[in-house]
Amino acid sequence: MENLTGKRPMSTLPRPTPDPTPHIPEVMHTGGIGGHPKGLSNLFFAEMWERFSYYGMRALLMLFMVAPVAMGGLGFEQKHAAQVYGNYTMASYMMCILGGFIADNFIGARRAVLVGGFIITAGHYTLALNSVWSFYTGLILVALGTGLLKPSISTLVGGLYSTKDQRRDAGFSLFYMGINIGAFAAPLVTGWLAQSEEFRAQLIQWGLDPLHAWHWGFGSAGVGMTFGMWVYVRRINWIKHIGDAPSAAHRRPWLKLCFVFLGTALLLTLMILSDTYTWIAYLIYALPPLAVIYFGLFRQDEESRRIAAIFVFFIAAVLFWAVFEQAGSSLTLFADELTRNEIWGKAFPSAWFQSVNSLFVMALAPVFAWLWIKFGTRQPSVPFKFALGLVFLGLSFLLMVPASQFTAAGKVSPWWLIAVYFLQTLGEMCLSPVGLSTMTKLAPERLTGLIMGIWFLATSLGNKLAGDLAGDFSSKDPAALSHFFSIQAMIVGGMTLLLFALVPWVKKLMGPHHHGHEAAHHHG
Numbered sequence: 001m002e003n004l005t006g007k008r009p010m011s012t013l014p015r016p017t018p019d020p021t022p023h024i025p026e027v028m029h030t031g032g033i034g035g036h037p038k039g040l041s042n043l044f045f046a047e048m049w050e051r052f053s054y055y056g057m058r059a060l061l062m063l064f065m066v067a068p069v070a071m072g073g074l075g076f077e078q079k080h081a082a083q084v085y086g087n088y089t090m091a092s093y094m095m096c097i098l099g100g101f102i103a104d105n106f107i108g109a110r111r112a113v114l115v116g117g118f119i120i121t122a123g124h125y126t127l128a129l130n131s132v133w134s135f136y137t138g139l140i141l142v143a144l145g146t147g148l149l150k151p152s153i154s155t156l157v158g159g160l161y162s163t164k165d166q167r168r169d170a171g172f173s174l175f176y177m178g179i180n181i182g183a184f185a186a187p188l189v190t191g192w193l194a195q196s197e198e199f200r201a202q203l204i205q206w207g208l209d210p211l212h213a214w215h216w217g218f219g220s221a222g223v224g225m226t227f228g229m230w231v232y233v234r235r236i237n238w239i240k241h242i243g244d245a246p247s248a249a250h251r252r253p254w255l256k257l258c259f260v261f262l263g264t265a266l267l268l269t270l271m272i273l274s275d276t277y278t279w280i281a282y283l284i285y286a287l288p289p290l291a292v293i294y295f296g297l298f299r300q301d302e303e304s305r306r307i308a309a310i311f312v313f314f315i316a317a318v319l320f321w322a323v324f325e326q327a328g329s330s331l332t333l334f335a336d337e338l339t340r341n342e343i344w345g346k347a348f349p350s351a352w353f354q355s356v357n358s359l360f361v362m363a364l365a366p367v368f369a370w371l372w373i374k375f376g377t378r379q380p381s382v383p384f385k386f387a388l389g390l391v392f393l394g395l396s397f398l399l400m401v402p403a404s405q406f407t408a409a410g411k412v413s414p415w416w417l418i419a420v421y422f423l424q425t426l427g428e429m430c431l432s433p434v435g436l437s438t439m440t441k442l443a444p445e446r447l448t449g450l451i452m453g454i455w456f457l458a459t460s461l462g463n464k465l466a467g468d469l470a471g472d473f474s475s476k477d478p479a480a481l482s483h484f485f486s487i488q489a490m491i492v493g494g495m496t497l498l499l500f501a502l503v504p505w506v507k508k509l510m511g512p513h514h515h516g517h518e519a520a521h522h523h524g
């Protein structure tokens with residue numbers, strides 16, 4: 001028992017770096033909630049607050065941009081606002097590539113979280129100012145800071161466990177719960193500050209301008225992020241054994257940094273241009289399958305094979321997020337226009353459906369954490385879990401087919417959407433925390449941050465694709481609507497079958513120690 005929880009097995013020791021604390025105290029690896037390493041609770045709360053600020057701000061973003069100037073908004077046209085929104089969410093996840101690279105090669109994950117966190121905080125407070133100039137500056141700062149923080153905080157969680165530790169996926173499930181506590185609470189708080197009559201009246205009472213209520217909302221995101229940084233800095237000694245900067249002997253690759261910077265900028269520009277020139281998007285989406293073929297079939301070394309596996313997961317994840325991230329678009333329109341928004345006789349705003357997913361994650365994350373631990377060495381392999389994630393995702397859109405048909409007779413019950421979000425959350429739990437865990441495990445040590453960046457690139461492209469797909473949504477015609485959902489369910493279904501067929505190959509690509517825990521015993 002001592003050995004399992006206390007020390008990393010020899011084979012997974014990191015390459016030697018001048019570590020000032022080579023003897024890791026036992027307490028670093030246990031002593032936390034549910035027998036997890038103590039550092040997990042630091043990362044759990046820091047990320048909870050970071051996501052509070054991210055989703056709290058995101059909840060206001062669209063509304064603030066389209067609100068008329070006379071109401072304190074920016075008065076943008078809806079189309080322009082949607083573009084800014086789509087490109088902002090895409091950019092903040094795309095910056096993870098650059099941030100991950102900087103963490104790997106220059107400052108280490110622990111410091112990347114710190115620096116990124118300060119930049120994010122500065123961004124939210126900038127958004128609290130009242131001008132168009134500060135608006136764009138704030139967005140850029142939040143996107144850049146997120147790029148530094150988001151991949152690195154996940155890398156740190158991965159660093160708490162050896163690659164063979166049975167608690168690993170469970171740890172990521174708990175971490176994921178922190179994310180969603182923040183995501184659930186944030187819109188309630190920022191929305192109330194920015195939109196409610198009560199708070200406006202309060203501002204008047206204080207002798208302040210009620211039109212600035214939006215900026216109080218953005219400011220509260222900044223306060224949330226400040227809490228996050230406070231938690232992180234206060235407990236930083238719980239994670240001081242992980243996420244160091246590379247040793248001084250490792251030459252700083254400035255030239256490569258320029259390439260990664262230019263590459264990210266180019267990709268971002270191309271994706272923005274693909275709004276006008278669709279063929280650019282097809283070219284970009286063809287690259288990951290080519291990467292699987294190249295690394296999986298034409299290269300023989302272990303590292304390349306693992307990279308091939310990473311790209312298989314990448315493709316599944318892009319598809320997953322492309323459907324899932326329509327929660328804010330297609331499904332919100334369905335909620336707003338075609339759903340009877342009342343439960344047990346009580347009416348509620350359609351926007352509340354946005355919190356349903358986070359609520360389910362909070363309920364299900366402990367269940368999944370327990371499940372993976374209970375299965376222990378018999379738990380399904382990672383590619384199998386991914387395929388399962390797609391099964392639930394496909395089922396969720398399949399459920400939208402009859403729901404759409406019923407709209408012919410008028411608004412439908414809210415339980416349809418609630419069931420849809422339940423299925424999607426089951427899928428999310430099989431794919432998203434498992435994906436985080438797997439990326440940190442498969443990545444060659446010196447590339448962990450970059451590979452996390454690639455994982456979030458899947459979210460970035462998925463968000464963009466979700467926007468494009470949602471363009472075909474039409475609430476007027478039930479037949480067209482059910483077609484809209486059934487087509488997507490079928491595509492997901494087809495990809496799921498393909499992924500199931502690839503499970504044995506992907507397991508081989510991942511190598512004996514990495515694909516879950518059962519194969520070593522059952523094969524042969």
Ligand code: GLN
Pocket residue numbers: 051179321432456459
């Ligand atoms: N909701 C999760 C988060 O904010 C997952 C986001 C994603 O990767 N699409 O971290």
